[in-house]
Amino acid sequence: MFKAIVAAVASFLHIQAATAGWTSDATYTNAKPATLAADPYVRWDAKTGQYWAYSTDGAEDGWLFGIYTSPDLATWHKQPGGAIRNSNESRIWANDWFWAPECYYNEKTGWYFFFYAGRYTDPQKVAAYFKYPDFEEASKVGVAVSRSPGGPFINIDQKPIDYFPFDPDYRDVNLLMSPPYLVPPATLVEGNTAPLGTYIPFIDPNVFFDDDGSIWLFFSRNAYRNWVWSAEFARYVEESNIYAVRLDDAWWRDPHARTMPAVHASFRDAHKGEPKDWQTSVNASFPGPTRKDGWVPVISYKLGPQVWENAHVYDYEASQGTRKNRRWSEGSTTIKRRDSAGNAVYFLTYSANNFESPDYGVGYAYASKVSGPYTKSPSNPILSQDPSKSIYSTGHGSIVAAQGKESGNAELFYTHHARPSTSAGRYLYNARLFVEPDSLYVGFGPSAGDLRLPRGVAPFSIAAKPSSASAWDVTVRSASGAEFDLANPGNRLLAWVEGATGAQVSVQGSTVHVSGATGSNAKLYVRYQRARWNETEPWANVSQSSGIGAKAQFVQTVLPLSRHQKRGELEEEL
Structure with a gap:
């Protein structure tokens, strides 16, 4: 036999990634993506020394949510199983539509918290949260916990978080419509005959921990049950909007991770008594919710109309009556920076248009307070399809600092999904993100070519x-x-x-x-x-x-x- 020695050698590129004085010319490329992952949320885990990505899809049979790990934010390894076992031992509460997971680690307690969206289809459960047993698309948000970033995660309780968002001013035109609820009223006058008030189905949770100790949940109001009259197009358009609500912190401080997140007292039952003469249930067989919690509007077409978000307002005609006319605002992520005068600036990225469409893209908004009001950037969309680079349907990502070293000058990346063709699945892509609070600017580095690896x-x-x-x-x-x-x-x-x-x-x-x-x-x-x-x-x-x-x-x-x-x-x- 022979003596064998392994050596990794040579040089080619001058682009560098560095840590503690070390530089390397290793790079990555977004060409020919290899990792199928939708709605990715990525975090750096100091305990394991690597990045962890959590995805709507990618789990093996018997599991929910795919998990991937990476040493460099660019080349990923799929973990076996998934995040949550799809079994009773995990205290599964939802029936389907398990979407948009995000994971947060509490260094003081050692617990990982896994937020995700799910849908009820059981009429009794649907009525308990939305009043009507046939409420269309009854989505809620749940939380599971684990001592490991790889799970398995166990739901804290066999129910969603303690939050009942209610809109007392919404004309529930669904009550004027027939299944499959594709055709809304033809006029605003007719729509205004619908009764006021509806509970809000919600998806795409994103938890923001402010430096004053407050904890905020940003979420997407599921488009279902939110028909908005558009004078611009003289028609109803069903919208998903982004809202925010403050959470209490008992769940985060619990050393045993047995406390479910709940809405903060300042939002709890904020719409009590609205609208007048509201009935809490359809009949005695389906007792409905009794609380009417508040929320803060963050992103909607009404708050900031932008043309690029109108890619699907004529989908009913284009699909020969199989799709609704819609707008989407979803998949948000929030970060905080301070300008040169020390003033706080909150930046929120979000995705708009249908995730299945090549037109799916990313915009951002900014505010001086976490609760807003937020102003959409006139530069939107800041990330969108580029057929010359075979990149389509860009969106629903998360912001992560290199090695989790979050600071004012942190090296930031936006890891998101996109498609290498209009018919392909959703793959995991990575983009360098730049944030300049003085100019209220958020933008991306190049997506093509040989790209620099993160520091560290x-x-x-x-x-x-x-x-x-x-x-x-x-x-x-x-x-x-x-x-x-x-x-x-x-x-x-x-x-x-x-x-x-x-x-x-x-x-x-x-x-x-x-x-x-x-x-x-x-x-x-x-x-x-x-x-x-x-x-x-x-x-x-x-x-x-x-x-x-x-x-x-x-x-x-x-x-x-x-x-x-x-x-x-x-x-x-x-």
């Missing part, structure tokens, strides 16, 4: 160990110790043998197979490579160095066994 990924390390007489298992890790999935199309090992004739080398993911190599001088070399945008030269060798301006420690030689591995040289004896 370098230095890489590489290790290998024999798994058989002719095979070696190779591991590449980030600076935090997170392992790269070498089967991911964005990563690759390049291996060869020197000092021997007739050697045959093959690589399958992280495993290198060698046969036919003889001689005492035979050595095995392995390089770690990253996929490039340029199809004529699709791979680049990864190199790195320590210290800005210091001599680069590119590995170009093999160290003898007796010498210690240098951290910057990515070397290891097998």
Whole structure:
């Protein structure tokens, strides 16, 4: 047998990612995405040293919500199972439409909180939250907990959060319509004959923790049961809007994670007694809710009409009567910054238009208070389809700081879903995000080409160990110790043998197979490579160095066994 030494070597690109003086030319590309993930929420987990993404889809049979991990926000590894077992042991409360998960970690208690949307279809449950047992699309938000970012998550209780949002001023035109509720009244006069008041179905939870200790839930009012008269188009359009409500903090402080989130006292039953003569139930067989909680409007067409949000107001005609005329505002994320005078600026990104449509895109709004009022940017949409780059249906993402190091100058990324074609599924994409509070600006870096990795990924390390007489298992890790999935199309090992004739080398993911190599001088070399945008030269060798301006420690030689591995040289004896 022969002595084998693994070395990751060489250099190509000058774009750098750095941590503690280490730089690397490793990059990523959004071309040919590999990870199917819808409505992704991404967070950095310091305990595991990697990024975790939670998705509406991607779970295996018997599970809900896919989970993925990544050392670099670009190449992902799908975790087995999912976030929540679809079984009684998880205290499942909803019947279907499990959507838009988000996960938050409390460092003081060690609990992970998993928020998500689900829908009731059981008439008794539907009536308990929405008065009418046949209420259309009865969506609510639930919370599950775990000690691990990978779950399994168990619902705190077998019911949604303690929140009953109510709109006392809405004319419930559904009561004038017939199933499948596609055709609203033809005139505003007719619509105004509908009775006032409705409970609000809601989805897409996003929890914002303000630095004054208050906790806010931003959510999308599900479009169902929200027909809004448009004088501009002389018709009713069914809308989803984004609202906010303050939550109490007992659930967050509970060291045992047994307390369900509830609406803050300032919003609890804010619409009590409205509208006049409201009946709480249809009949004695279906007792309805007795509370009427408040909310704050954040994003709607009325609050800030923008033309790009009107892509589907004629869908009924275009679909030959199979779809509703609609507008969407959903998938929001909120961050806080301070301008140069120290004033708070809240930025909220949101998605608009149908998620199935190429026109799905991202806009943003800003406010001086967490409760608003929010002003939509005239630059909207700031992220949208680009057929020249084969990117469509961009949206519903989350904002994450590199390695979770949230600060005024944090390196931010917006990880979202998009489609590589108009008929493809939703894949996970990553975009550099820039926020300038003085100019109230939010924008994105380039989405094409070879893109810089987030800070903190370098230095890489590489290790290998024999798994058989002719095979070696190779591991590449980030600076935090997170392992790269070498089967991911964005990563690759390049291996060869020197000092021997007739050697045959093959690589399958992280495993290198060698046969036919003889001689005492035979050595095995392995390089770690990253996929490039340029199809004529699709791979680049990864190199790195320590210290800005210091001599680069590119590995170009093999160290003898007796010498210690240098951290910057990515070397290891097998």
